[in-house]
Amino acid sequence: MKIVRIFAHRVELPLVEGSYKWSGGKSISVFDSTIVGVETDSGLIGYGEVCPLGPFYLPAYAEGVRSGLRELGPHLLGMDPRELGKLNLQMDAALKGHPYVKTGIDIACWDILGKATGLPVCVLMGGRYGESVRLYRAISQVPPDEMARNVASHREQGYTRFQLKVGGDPDTDIERIRAARGVLKTTDRLVADANTGWTQHEAMRVVRAVRDLDVYIEQPCLTYEECLAVRRNTTLPFILDENIDGLDVLLRAKNDLAMDVVNLKISKLGGLTKAKQARDLCVSMGIAMTLEDSWGGDITTAAIAHFAHSTPEAFRFTSTDFNSYNTVSNADGAPRREKGFMKASESPGLGVTPKADVIGPIVLEVK
Numbered sequence: 001m002k003i004v005r006i007f008a009h010r011v012e013l014p015l016v017e018g019s020y021k022w023s024g025g026k027s028i029s030v031f032d033s034t035i036v037g038v039e040t041d042s043g044l045i046g047y048g049e050v051c052p053l054g055p056f057y058l059p060a061y062a063e064g065v066r067s068g069l070r071e072l073g074p075h076l077l078g079m080d081p082r083e084l085g086k087l088n089l090q091m092d093a094a095l096k097g098h099p100y101v102k103t104g105i106d107i108a109c110w111d112i113l114g115k116a117t118g119l120p121v122c123v124l125m126g127g128r129y130g131e132s133v134r135l136y137r138a139i140s141q142v143p144p145d146e147m148a149r150n151v152a153s154h155r156e157q158g159y160t161r162f163q164l165k166v167g168g169d170p171d172t173d174i175e176r177i178r179a180a181r182g183v184l185k186t187t188d189r190l191v192a193d194a195n196t197g198w199t200q201h202e203a204m205r206v207v208r209a210v211r212d213l214d215v216y217i218e219q220p221c222l223t224y225e226e227c228l229a230v231r232r233n234t235t236l237p238f239i240l241d242e243n244i245d246g247l248d249v250l251l252r253a254k255n256d257l258a259m260d261v262v263n264l265k266i267s268k269l270g271g272l273t274k275a276k277q278a279r280d281l282c283v284s285m286g287i288a289m290t291l292e293d294s295w296g297g298d299i300t301t302a303a304i305a306h307f308a309h310s311t312p313e314a315f316r317f318t319s320t321d322f323n324s325y326n327t328v329s330n331a332d333g334a335p336r337r338e339k340g341f342m343k344a345s346e347s348p349g350l351g352v353t354p355k356a357d358v359i360g361p362i363v364l365e366v367k
């Protein structure tokens, strides 16, 4: 089986809540997502999706996905998409870095491998663990009372895990964390995710001020060293995210005891193949994970569901269903949240079919 064509569609994903706001005043109202198609000489087509969280979150931006595909695509024509190790080696040889560019192709090739073998991606990634995957809800950054109300209303929809977007003014963030924790039950989990937004002294103040609460602290500061300093001065459970973009820093963080949970995003690592490698390493090292991506629609959500559902339950901290945040659905067959849970499809591959009327014309093609 050979890759004969790589193509992409551009889809806008407006938000149900109108906008998504996080640390440092960053905000998005319409996400720019790229649907990547990989076509083979057998007639099988696989799909992936890449959607950066704007151009100012990770070193990634939406037009960069398309530009990178034009650069990378010609190097992959003629390769067997089922040979994912070889494919990834070739992508890394042809284009240094840019993991998010490679992500859509890698996901699409997993979709092809599933379709070719008649197996769901989660089975190919290690096996389906448990009935379903527990979800968290990200709570956009607004004033404390409003955030607490949003937590409570999403709790009514069945969510039991919440990720509070903090990383703003530290005094207001302390209020945000207290207000949100106040509307939750003891069995619920609350994460205060600063998304690198606090300087080290601000983070030290916040963790001290909320030390009596049951709350996780996620990526308080910009650098690994600042986060480690904060980690060493708090007893609150600690999550690293933005700094963990590969195996070297993951191993360093394990060695430093720098985290209790790690956030693995598919496009931060470069696709499902590399996300699986990091995931399997975390399982071996005993580290629980948030299994997700930066953003996306139905195809990303399907990929997250297979990634999470193939992770042993003891190591699954949370995942998320990005497709429920968007007003636009770009594929049929994607997981739909039931209460606070979702399931990976039992159909071959990712189990999704892009909606032709939504994804629009092909915006780039390599053949």
Ligand code: MG
Pocket (backbone or CB within 6 Å): 193, 195, 218, 219, 241, 242, 263
């Ligand atoms: Mg995070």
